[in-house]
Amino acid sequence: MSQTKNKNSSGKETKPQTSFVNKFFRGSKHRSSKAESTRESNNLETSDCQPSDGTEETTIPDPAKSQPLSSETEEGSRAEKNEQFLQKLSKKAVDKYLILNNCGLTTSDMRELVALLPFLPDLEELDISWNDFVGGTLHLITQKIHLVSKLKILRLGSCRLTRDDVKALGEALKVIPELEELKLSWNRKVGGNLPLILQKFQEGSKIQTLELVDCALTSEDGAFMGQLLPMLQNLEVLDLSINRNISGSLNSISQGLKHTSNLKVLKLHSCGLSQDSIKILDAAFRYLCNLRRLDLSCNKDLGGAFEDPPAQLTTLRHLQDLDLHQCSLTADDVVSLTQVIPLFSNLQELDLSANKKMGSSSENLLSRLRFLPALKSLLINNCALENETFTALAEASVHLPGLEIFSLSWNKCVGGNLKLLLETLKLSTSLQVLRLSSCSLVTEDVALLASIIQTGHLAKLQKLDLSYNDSICNTGWTIFCQNVQFLKELTELDISLRPSNFRDCGQWFGHLLSAMTKLPEITEIGMKRWILSASQEEELECFNQDHKSSIHFDHGGFQ
Numbered sequence: 001m002s003q004t005k006n007k008n009s010s011g012k013e014t015k016p017q018t019s020f021v022n023k024f025f026r027g028s029k030h031r032s033s034k035a036e037s038t039r040e041s042n043n044l045e046t047s048d049c050q051p052s053d054g055t056e057e058t059t060i061p062d063p064a065k066s067q068p069l070s071s072e073t074e075e076g077s078r079a080e081k082n083e084q085f086l087q088k089l090s091k092k093a094v095d096k097y098l099i100l101n102n103c104g105l106t107t108s109d110m111r112e113l114v115a116l117l118p119f120l121p122d123l124e125e126l127d128i129s130w131n132d133f134v135g136g137t138l139h140l141i142t143q144k145i146h147l148v149s150k151l152k153i154l155r156l157g158s159c160r161l162t163r164d165d166v167k168a169l170g171e172a173l174k175v176i177p178e179l180e181e182l183k184l185s186w187n188r189k190v191g192g193n194l195p196l197i198l199q200k201f202q203e204g205s206k207i208q209t210l211e212l213v214d215c216a217l218t219s220e221d222g223a224f225m226g227q228l229l230p231m232l233q234n235l236e237v238l239d240l241s242i243n244r245n246i247s248g249s250l251n252s253i254s255q256g257l258k259h260t261s262n263l264k265v266l267k268l269h270s271c272g273l274s275q276d277s278i279k280i281l282d283a284a285f286r287y288l289c290n291l292r293r294l295d296l297s298c299n300k301d302l303g304g305a306f307e308d309p310p311a312q313l314t315t316l317r318h319l320q321d322l323d324l325h326q327c328s329l330t331a332d333d334v335v336s337l338t339q340v341i342p343l344f345s346n347l348q349e350l351d352l353s354a355n356k357k358m359g360s361s362s363e364n365l366l367s368r369l370r371f372l373p374a375l376k377s378l379l380i381n382n383c384a385l386e387n388e389t390f391t392a393l394a395e396a397s398v399h400l401p402g403l404e405i406f407s408l409s410w411n412k413c414v415g416g417n418l419k420l421l422l423e424t425l426k427l428s429t430s431l432q433v434l435r436l437s438s439c440s441l442v443t444e445d446v447a448l449l450a451s452i453i454q455t456g457h458l459a460k461l462q463k464l465d466l467s468y469n470d471s472i473c474n475t476g477w478t479i480f481c482q483n484v485q486f487l488k489e490l491t492e493l494d495i496s497l498r499p500s501n502f503r504d505c506g507q508w509f510g511h512l513l514s515a516m517t518k519l520p521e522i523t524e525i526g527m528k529r530w531i532l533s534a535s536q537e538e539e540l541e542c543f544n545q546d547h548k549s550s551i552h553f554d555h556g557g558f559q
Helices: 020-025 033-041 072-089 107-119 138-142 163-173 194-198 219-231 244-257 275-285 311-315 331-343 363-371 387-397 418-427 443-454 474-486 508-516 534-546
Strands: 097-099 125-127 153-155 181-183 209-211 237-239 265-267 293-295 321-323 349-351 377-379 405-407 433-435 463-465 492-494 524-526 552-554
Touching (some): 219 244, 275 311, 311 331, 418 443, 474 508
Parallel strands (some): 153 181, 237 265, 265 293, 321 349, 377 405, 405 433, 463 492, 492 524, 524 552
């Protein structure tokens, strides 16, 4: 993600008009659950996105805890400058957490940040991800990183790090022995230089999370990673996704994985894995008894890898999330997985999407999903399901009472056969997301769905996608729009038409607007390529005025 850079006519960097405080508050609100619970216990307000009214007291950590300054005058001056810096943030100093991701930080901001570090000796989390100007200036922080030696979380994703930054970071890691989480994703200069960063990790390192997504890692980096893994006894999350060249060193990585028995998450999405890759990884699976999430998705050459069931894959009895979407699974793969997947009794998320050869061979596999009672998310988009396989799925889904996300988009056989899911939709009291995009739904299908909604089922539904179902007539949309008002927790609804199709909006549009006034949570309506008449445009304008535009109508196709 690129950040806006502000330069004057001479090409020099200038301070942007937006104050640092506002950029700070626009940063991501994402926190780890551990960080959230700690912050809640300390009653630290971190979600206010507007400057305060000035009544909030700004507190400074005790300077005595930081490095002593050379004189009382210097100490007073430095404390005053840092107090001014914190006042720009319009909030109390947060000793342990400094979250500045996606703030458009400038080089000047980085210097101010460095000046603050001596006053945050107890800092545990520093996140400056998605800030382009960090690249080339990271040494400003690494030179002072010893002042925050208690740091546990360091996030530098998409910072345009240079090779010098990478080298400086490697030197800095040796003085932060408490580090538990390191995220360097989307920094291409990490590739080819991984040893410069991680060579300081010693046996017994406390690192638990290591994310290196899309870092242009080389085969040599992969080999180094294999040698490093035995030293990371506490590692729980390893994400090497979108690094296609590491497939050449998979043997080394697999050998290293044998020594990471605490690993809970392994992501190898889009890593150029082949049929032989699963056999190589299978040697490590028996040692990963605590693995909870396995992501092998978007490895298009993986097809055929499961034809001979990997013996050790069955040992992953605690697996909760298995992602095999877009893996070119063959009919024989599906047959083998039919024997394996039902053994994962703790499985909560299963993604088999975009494996089109499943359509005629997955009847047995889908029927055995009934043996996964903990399943919460089932994604089978674009699998070319046929009537028999869809029937098997419908019958099995009745036995999945905890299902929260159910996606069948791009399976044409659903059209005219939604009635097969009648019992499932009635019994799915937990369903929050239902996606039926491009399923060739007909008027009878949406009428059935409306009837289910009217009788009080699907009460927990938050997102409903009915887009690209152009065969539904205006009568069907009228019936649906008259009943959608009963989905009180609905936040998103998509009824867009296909990109090649434009249609006039029927009288059902008035029913839709009326229903929106009765849905307190709704924020997004997808209606692309529906054409409003002049009177309907006026209706929409009045509606937006009355409701302060709290609901966004995505109508990019109106003409």
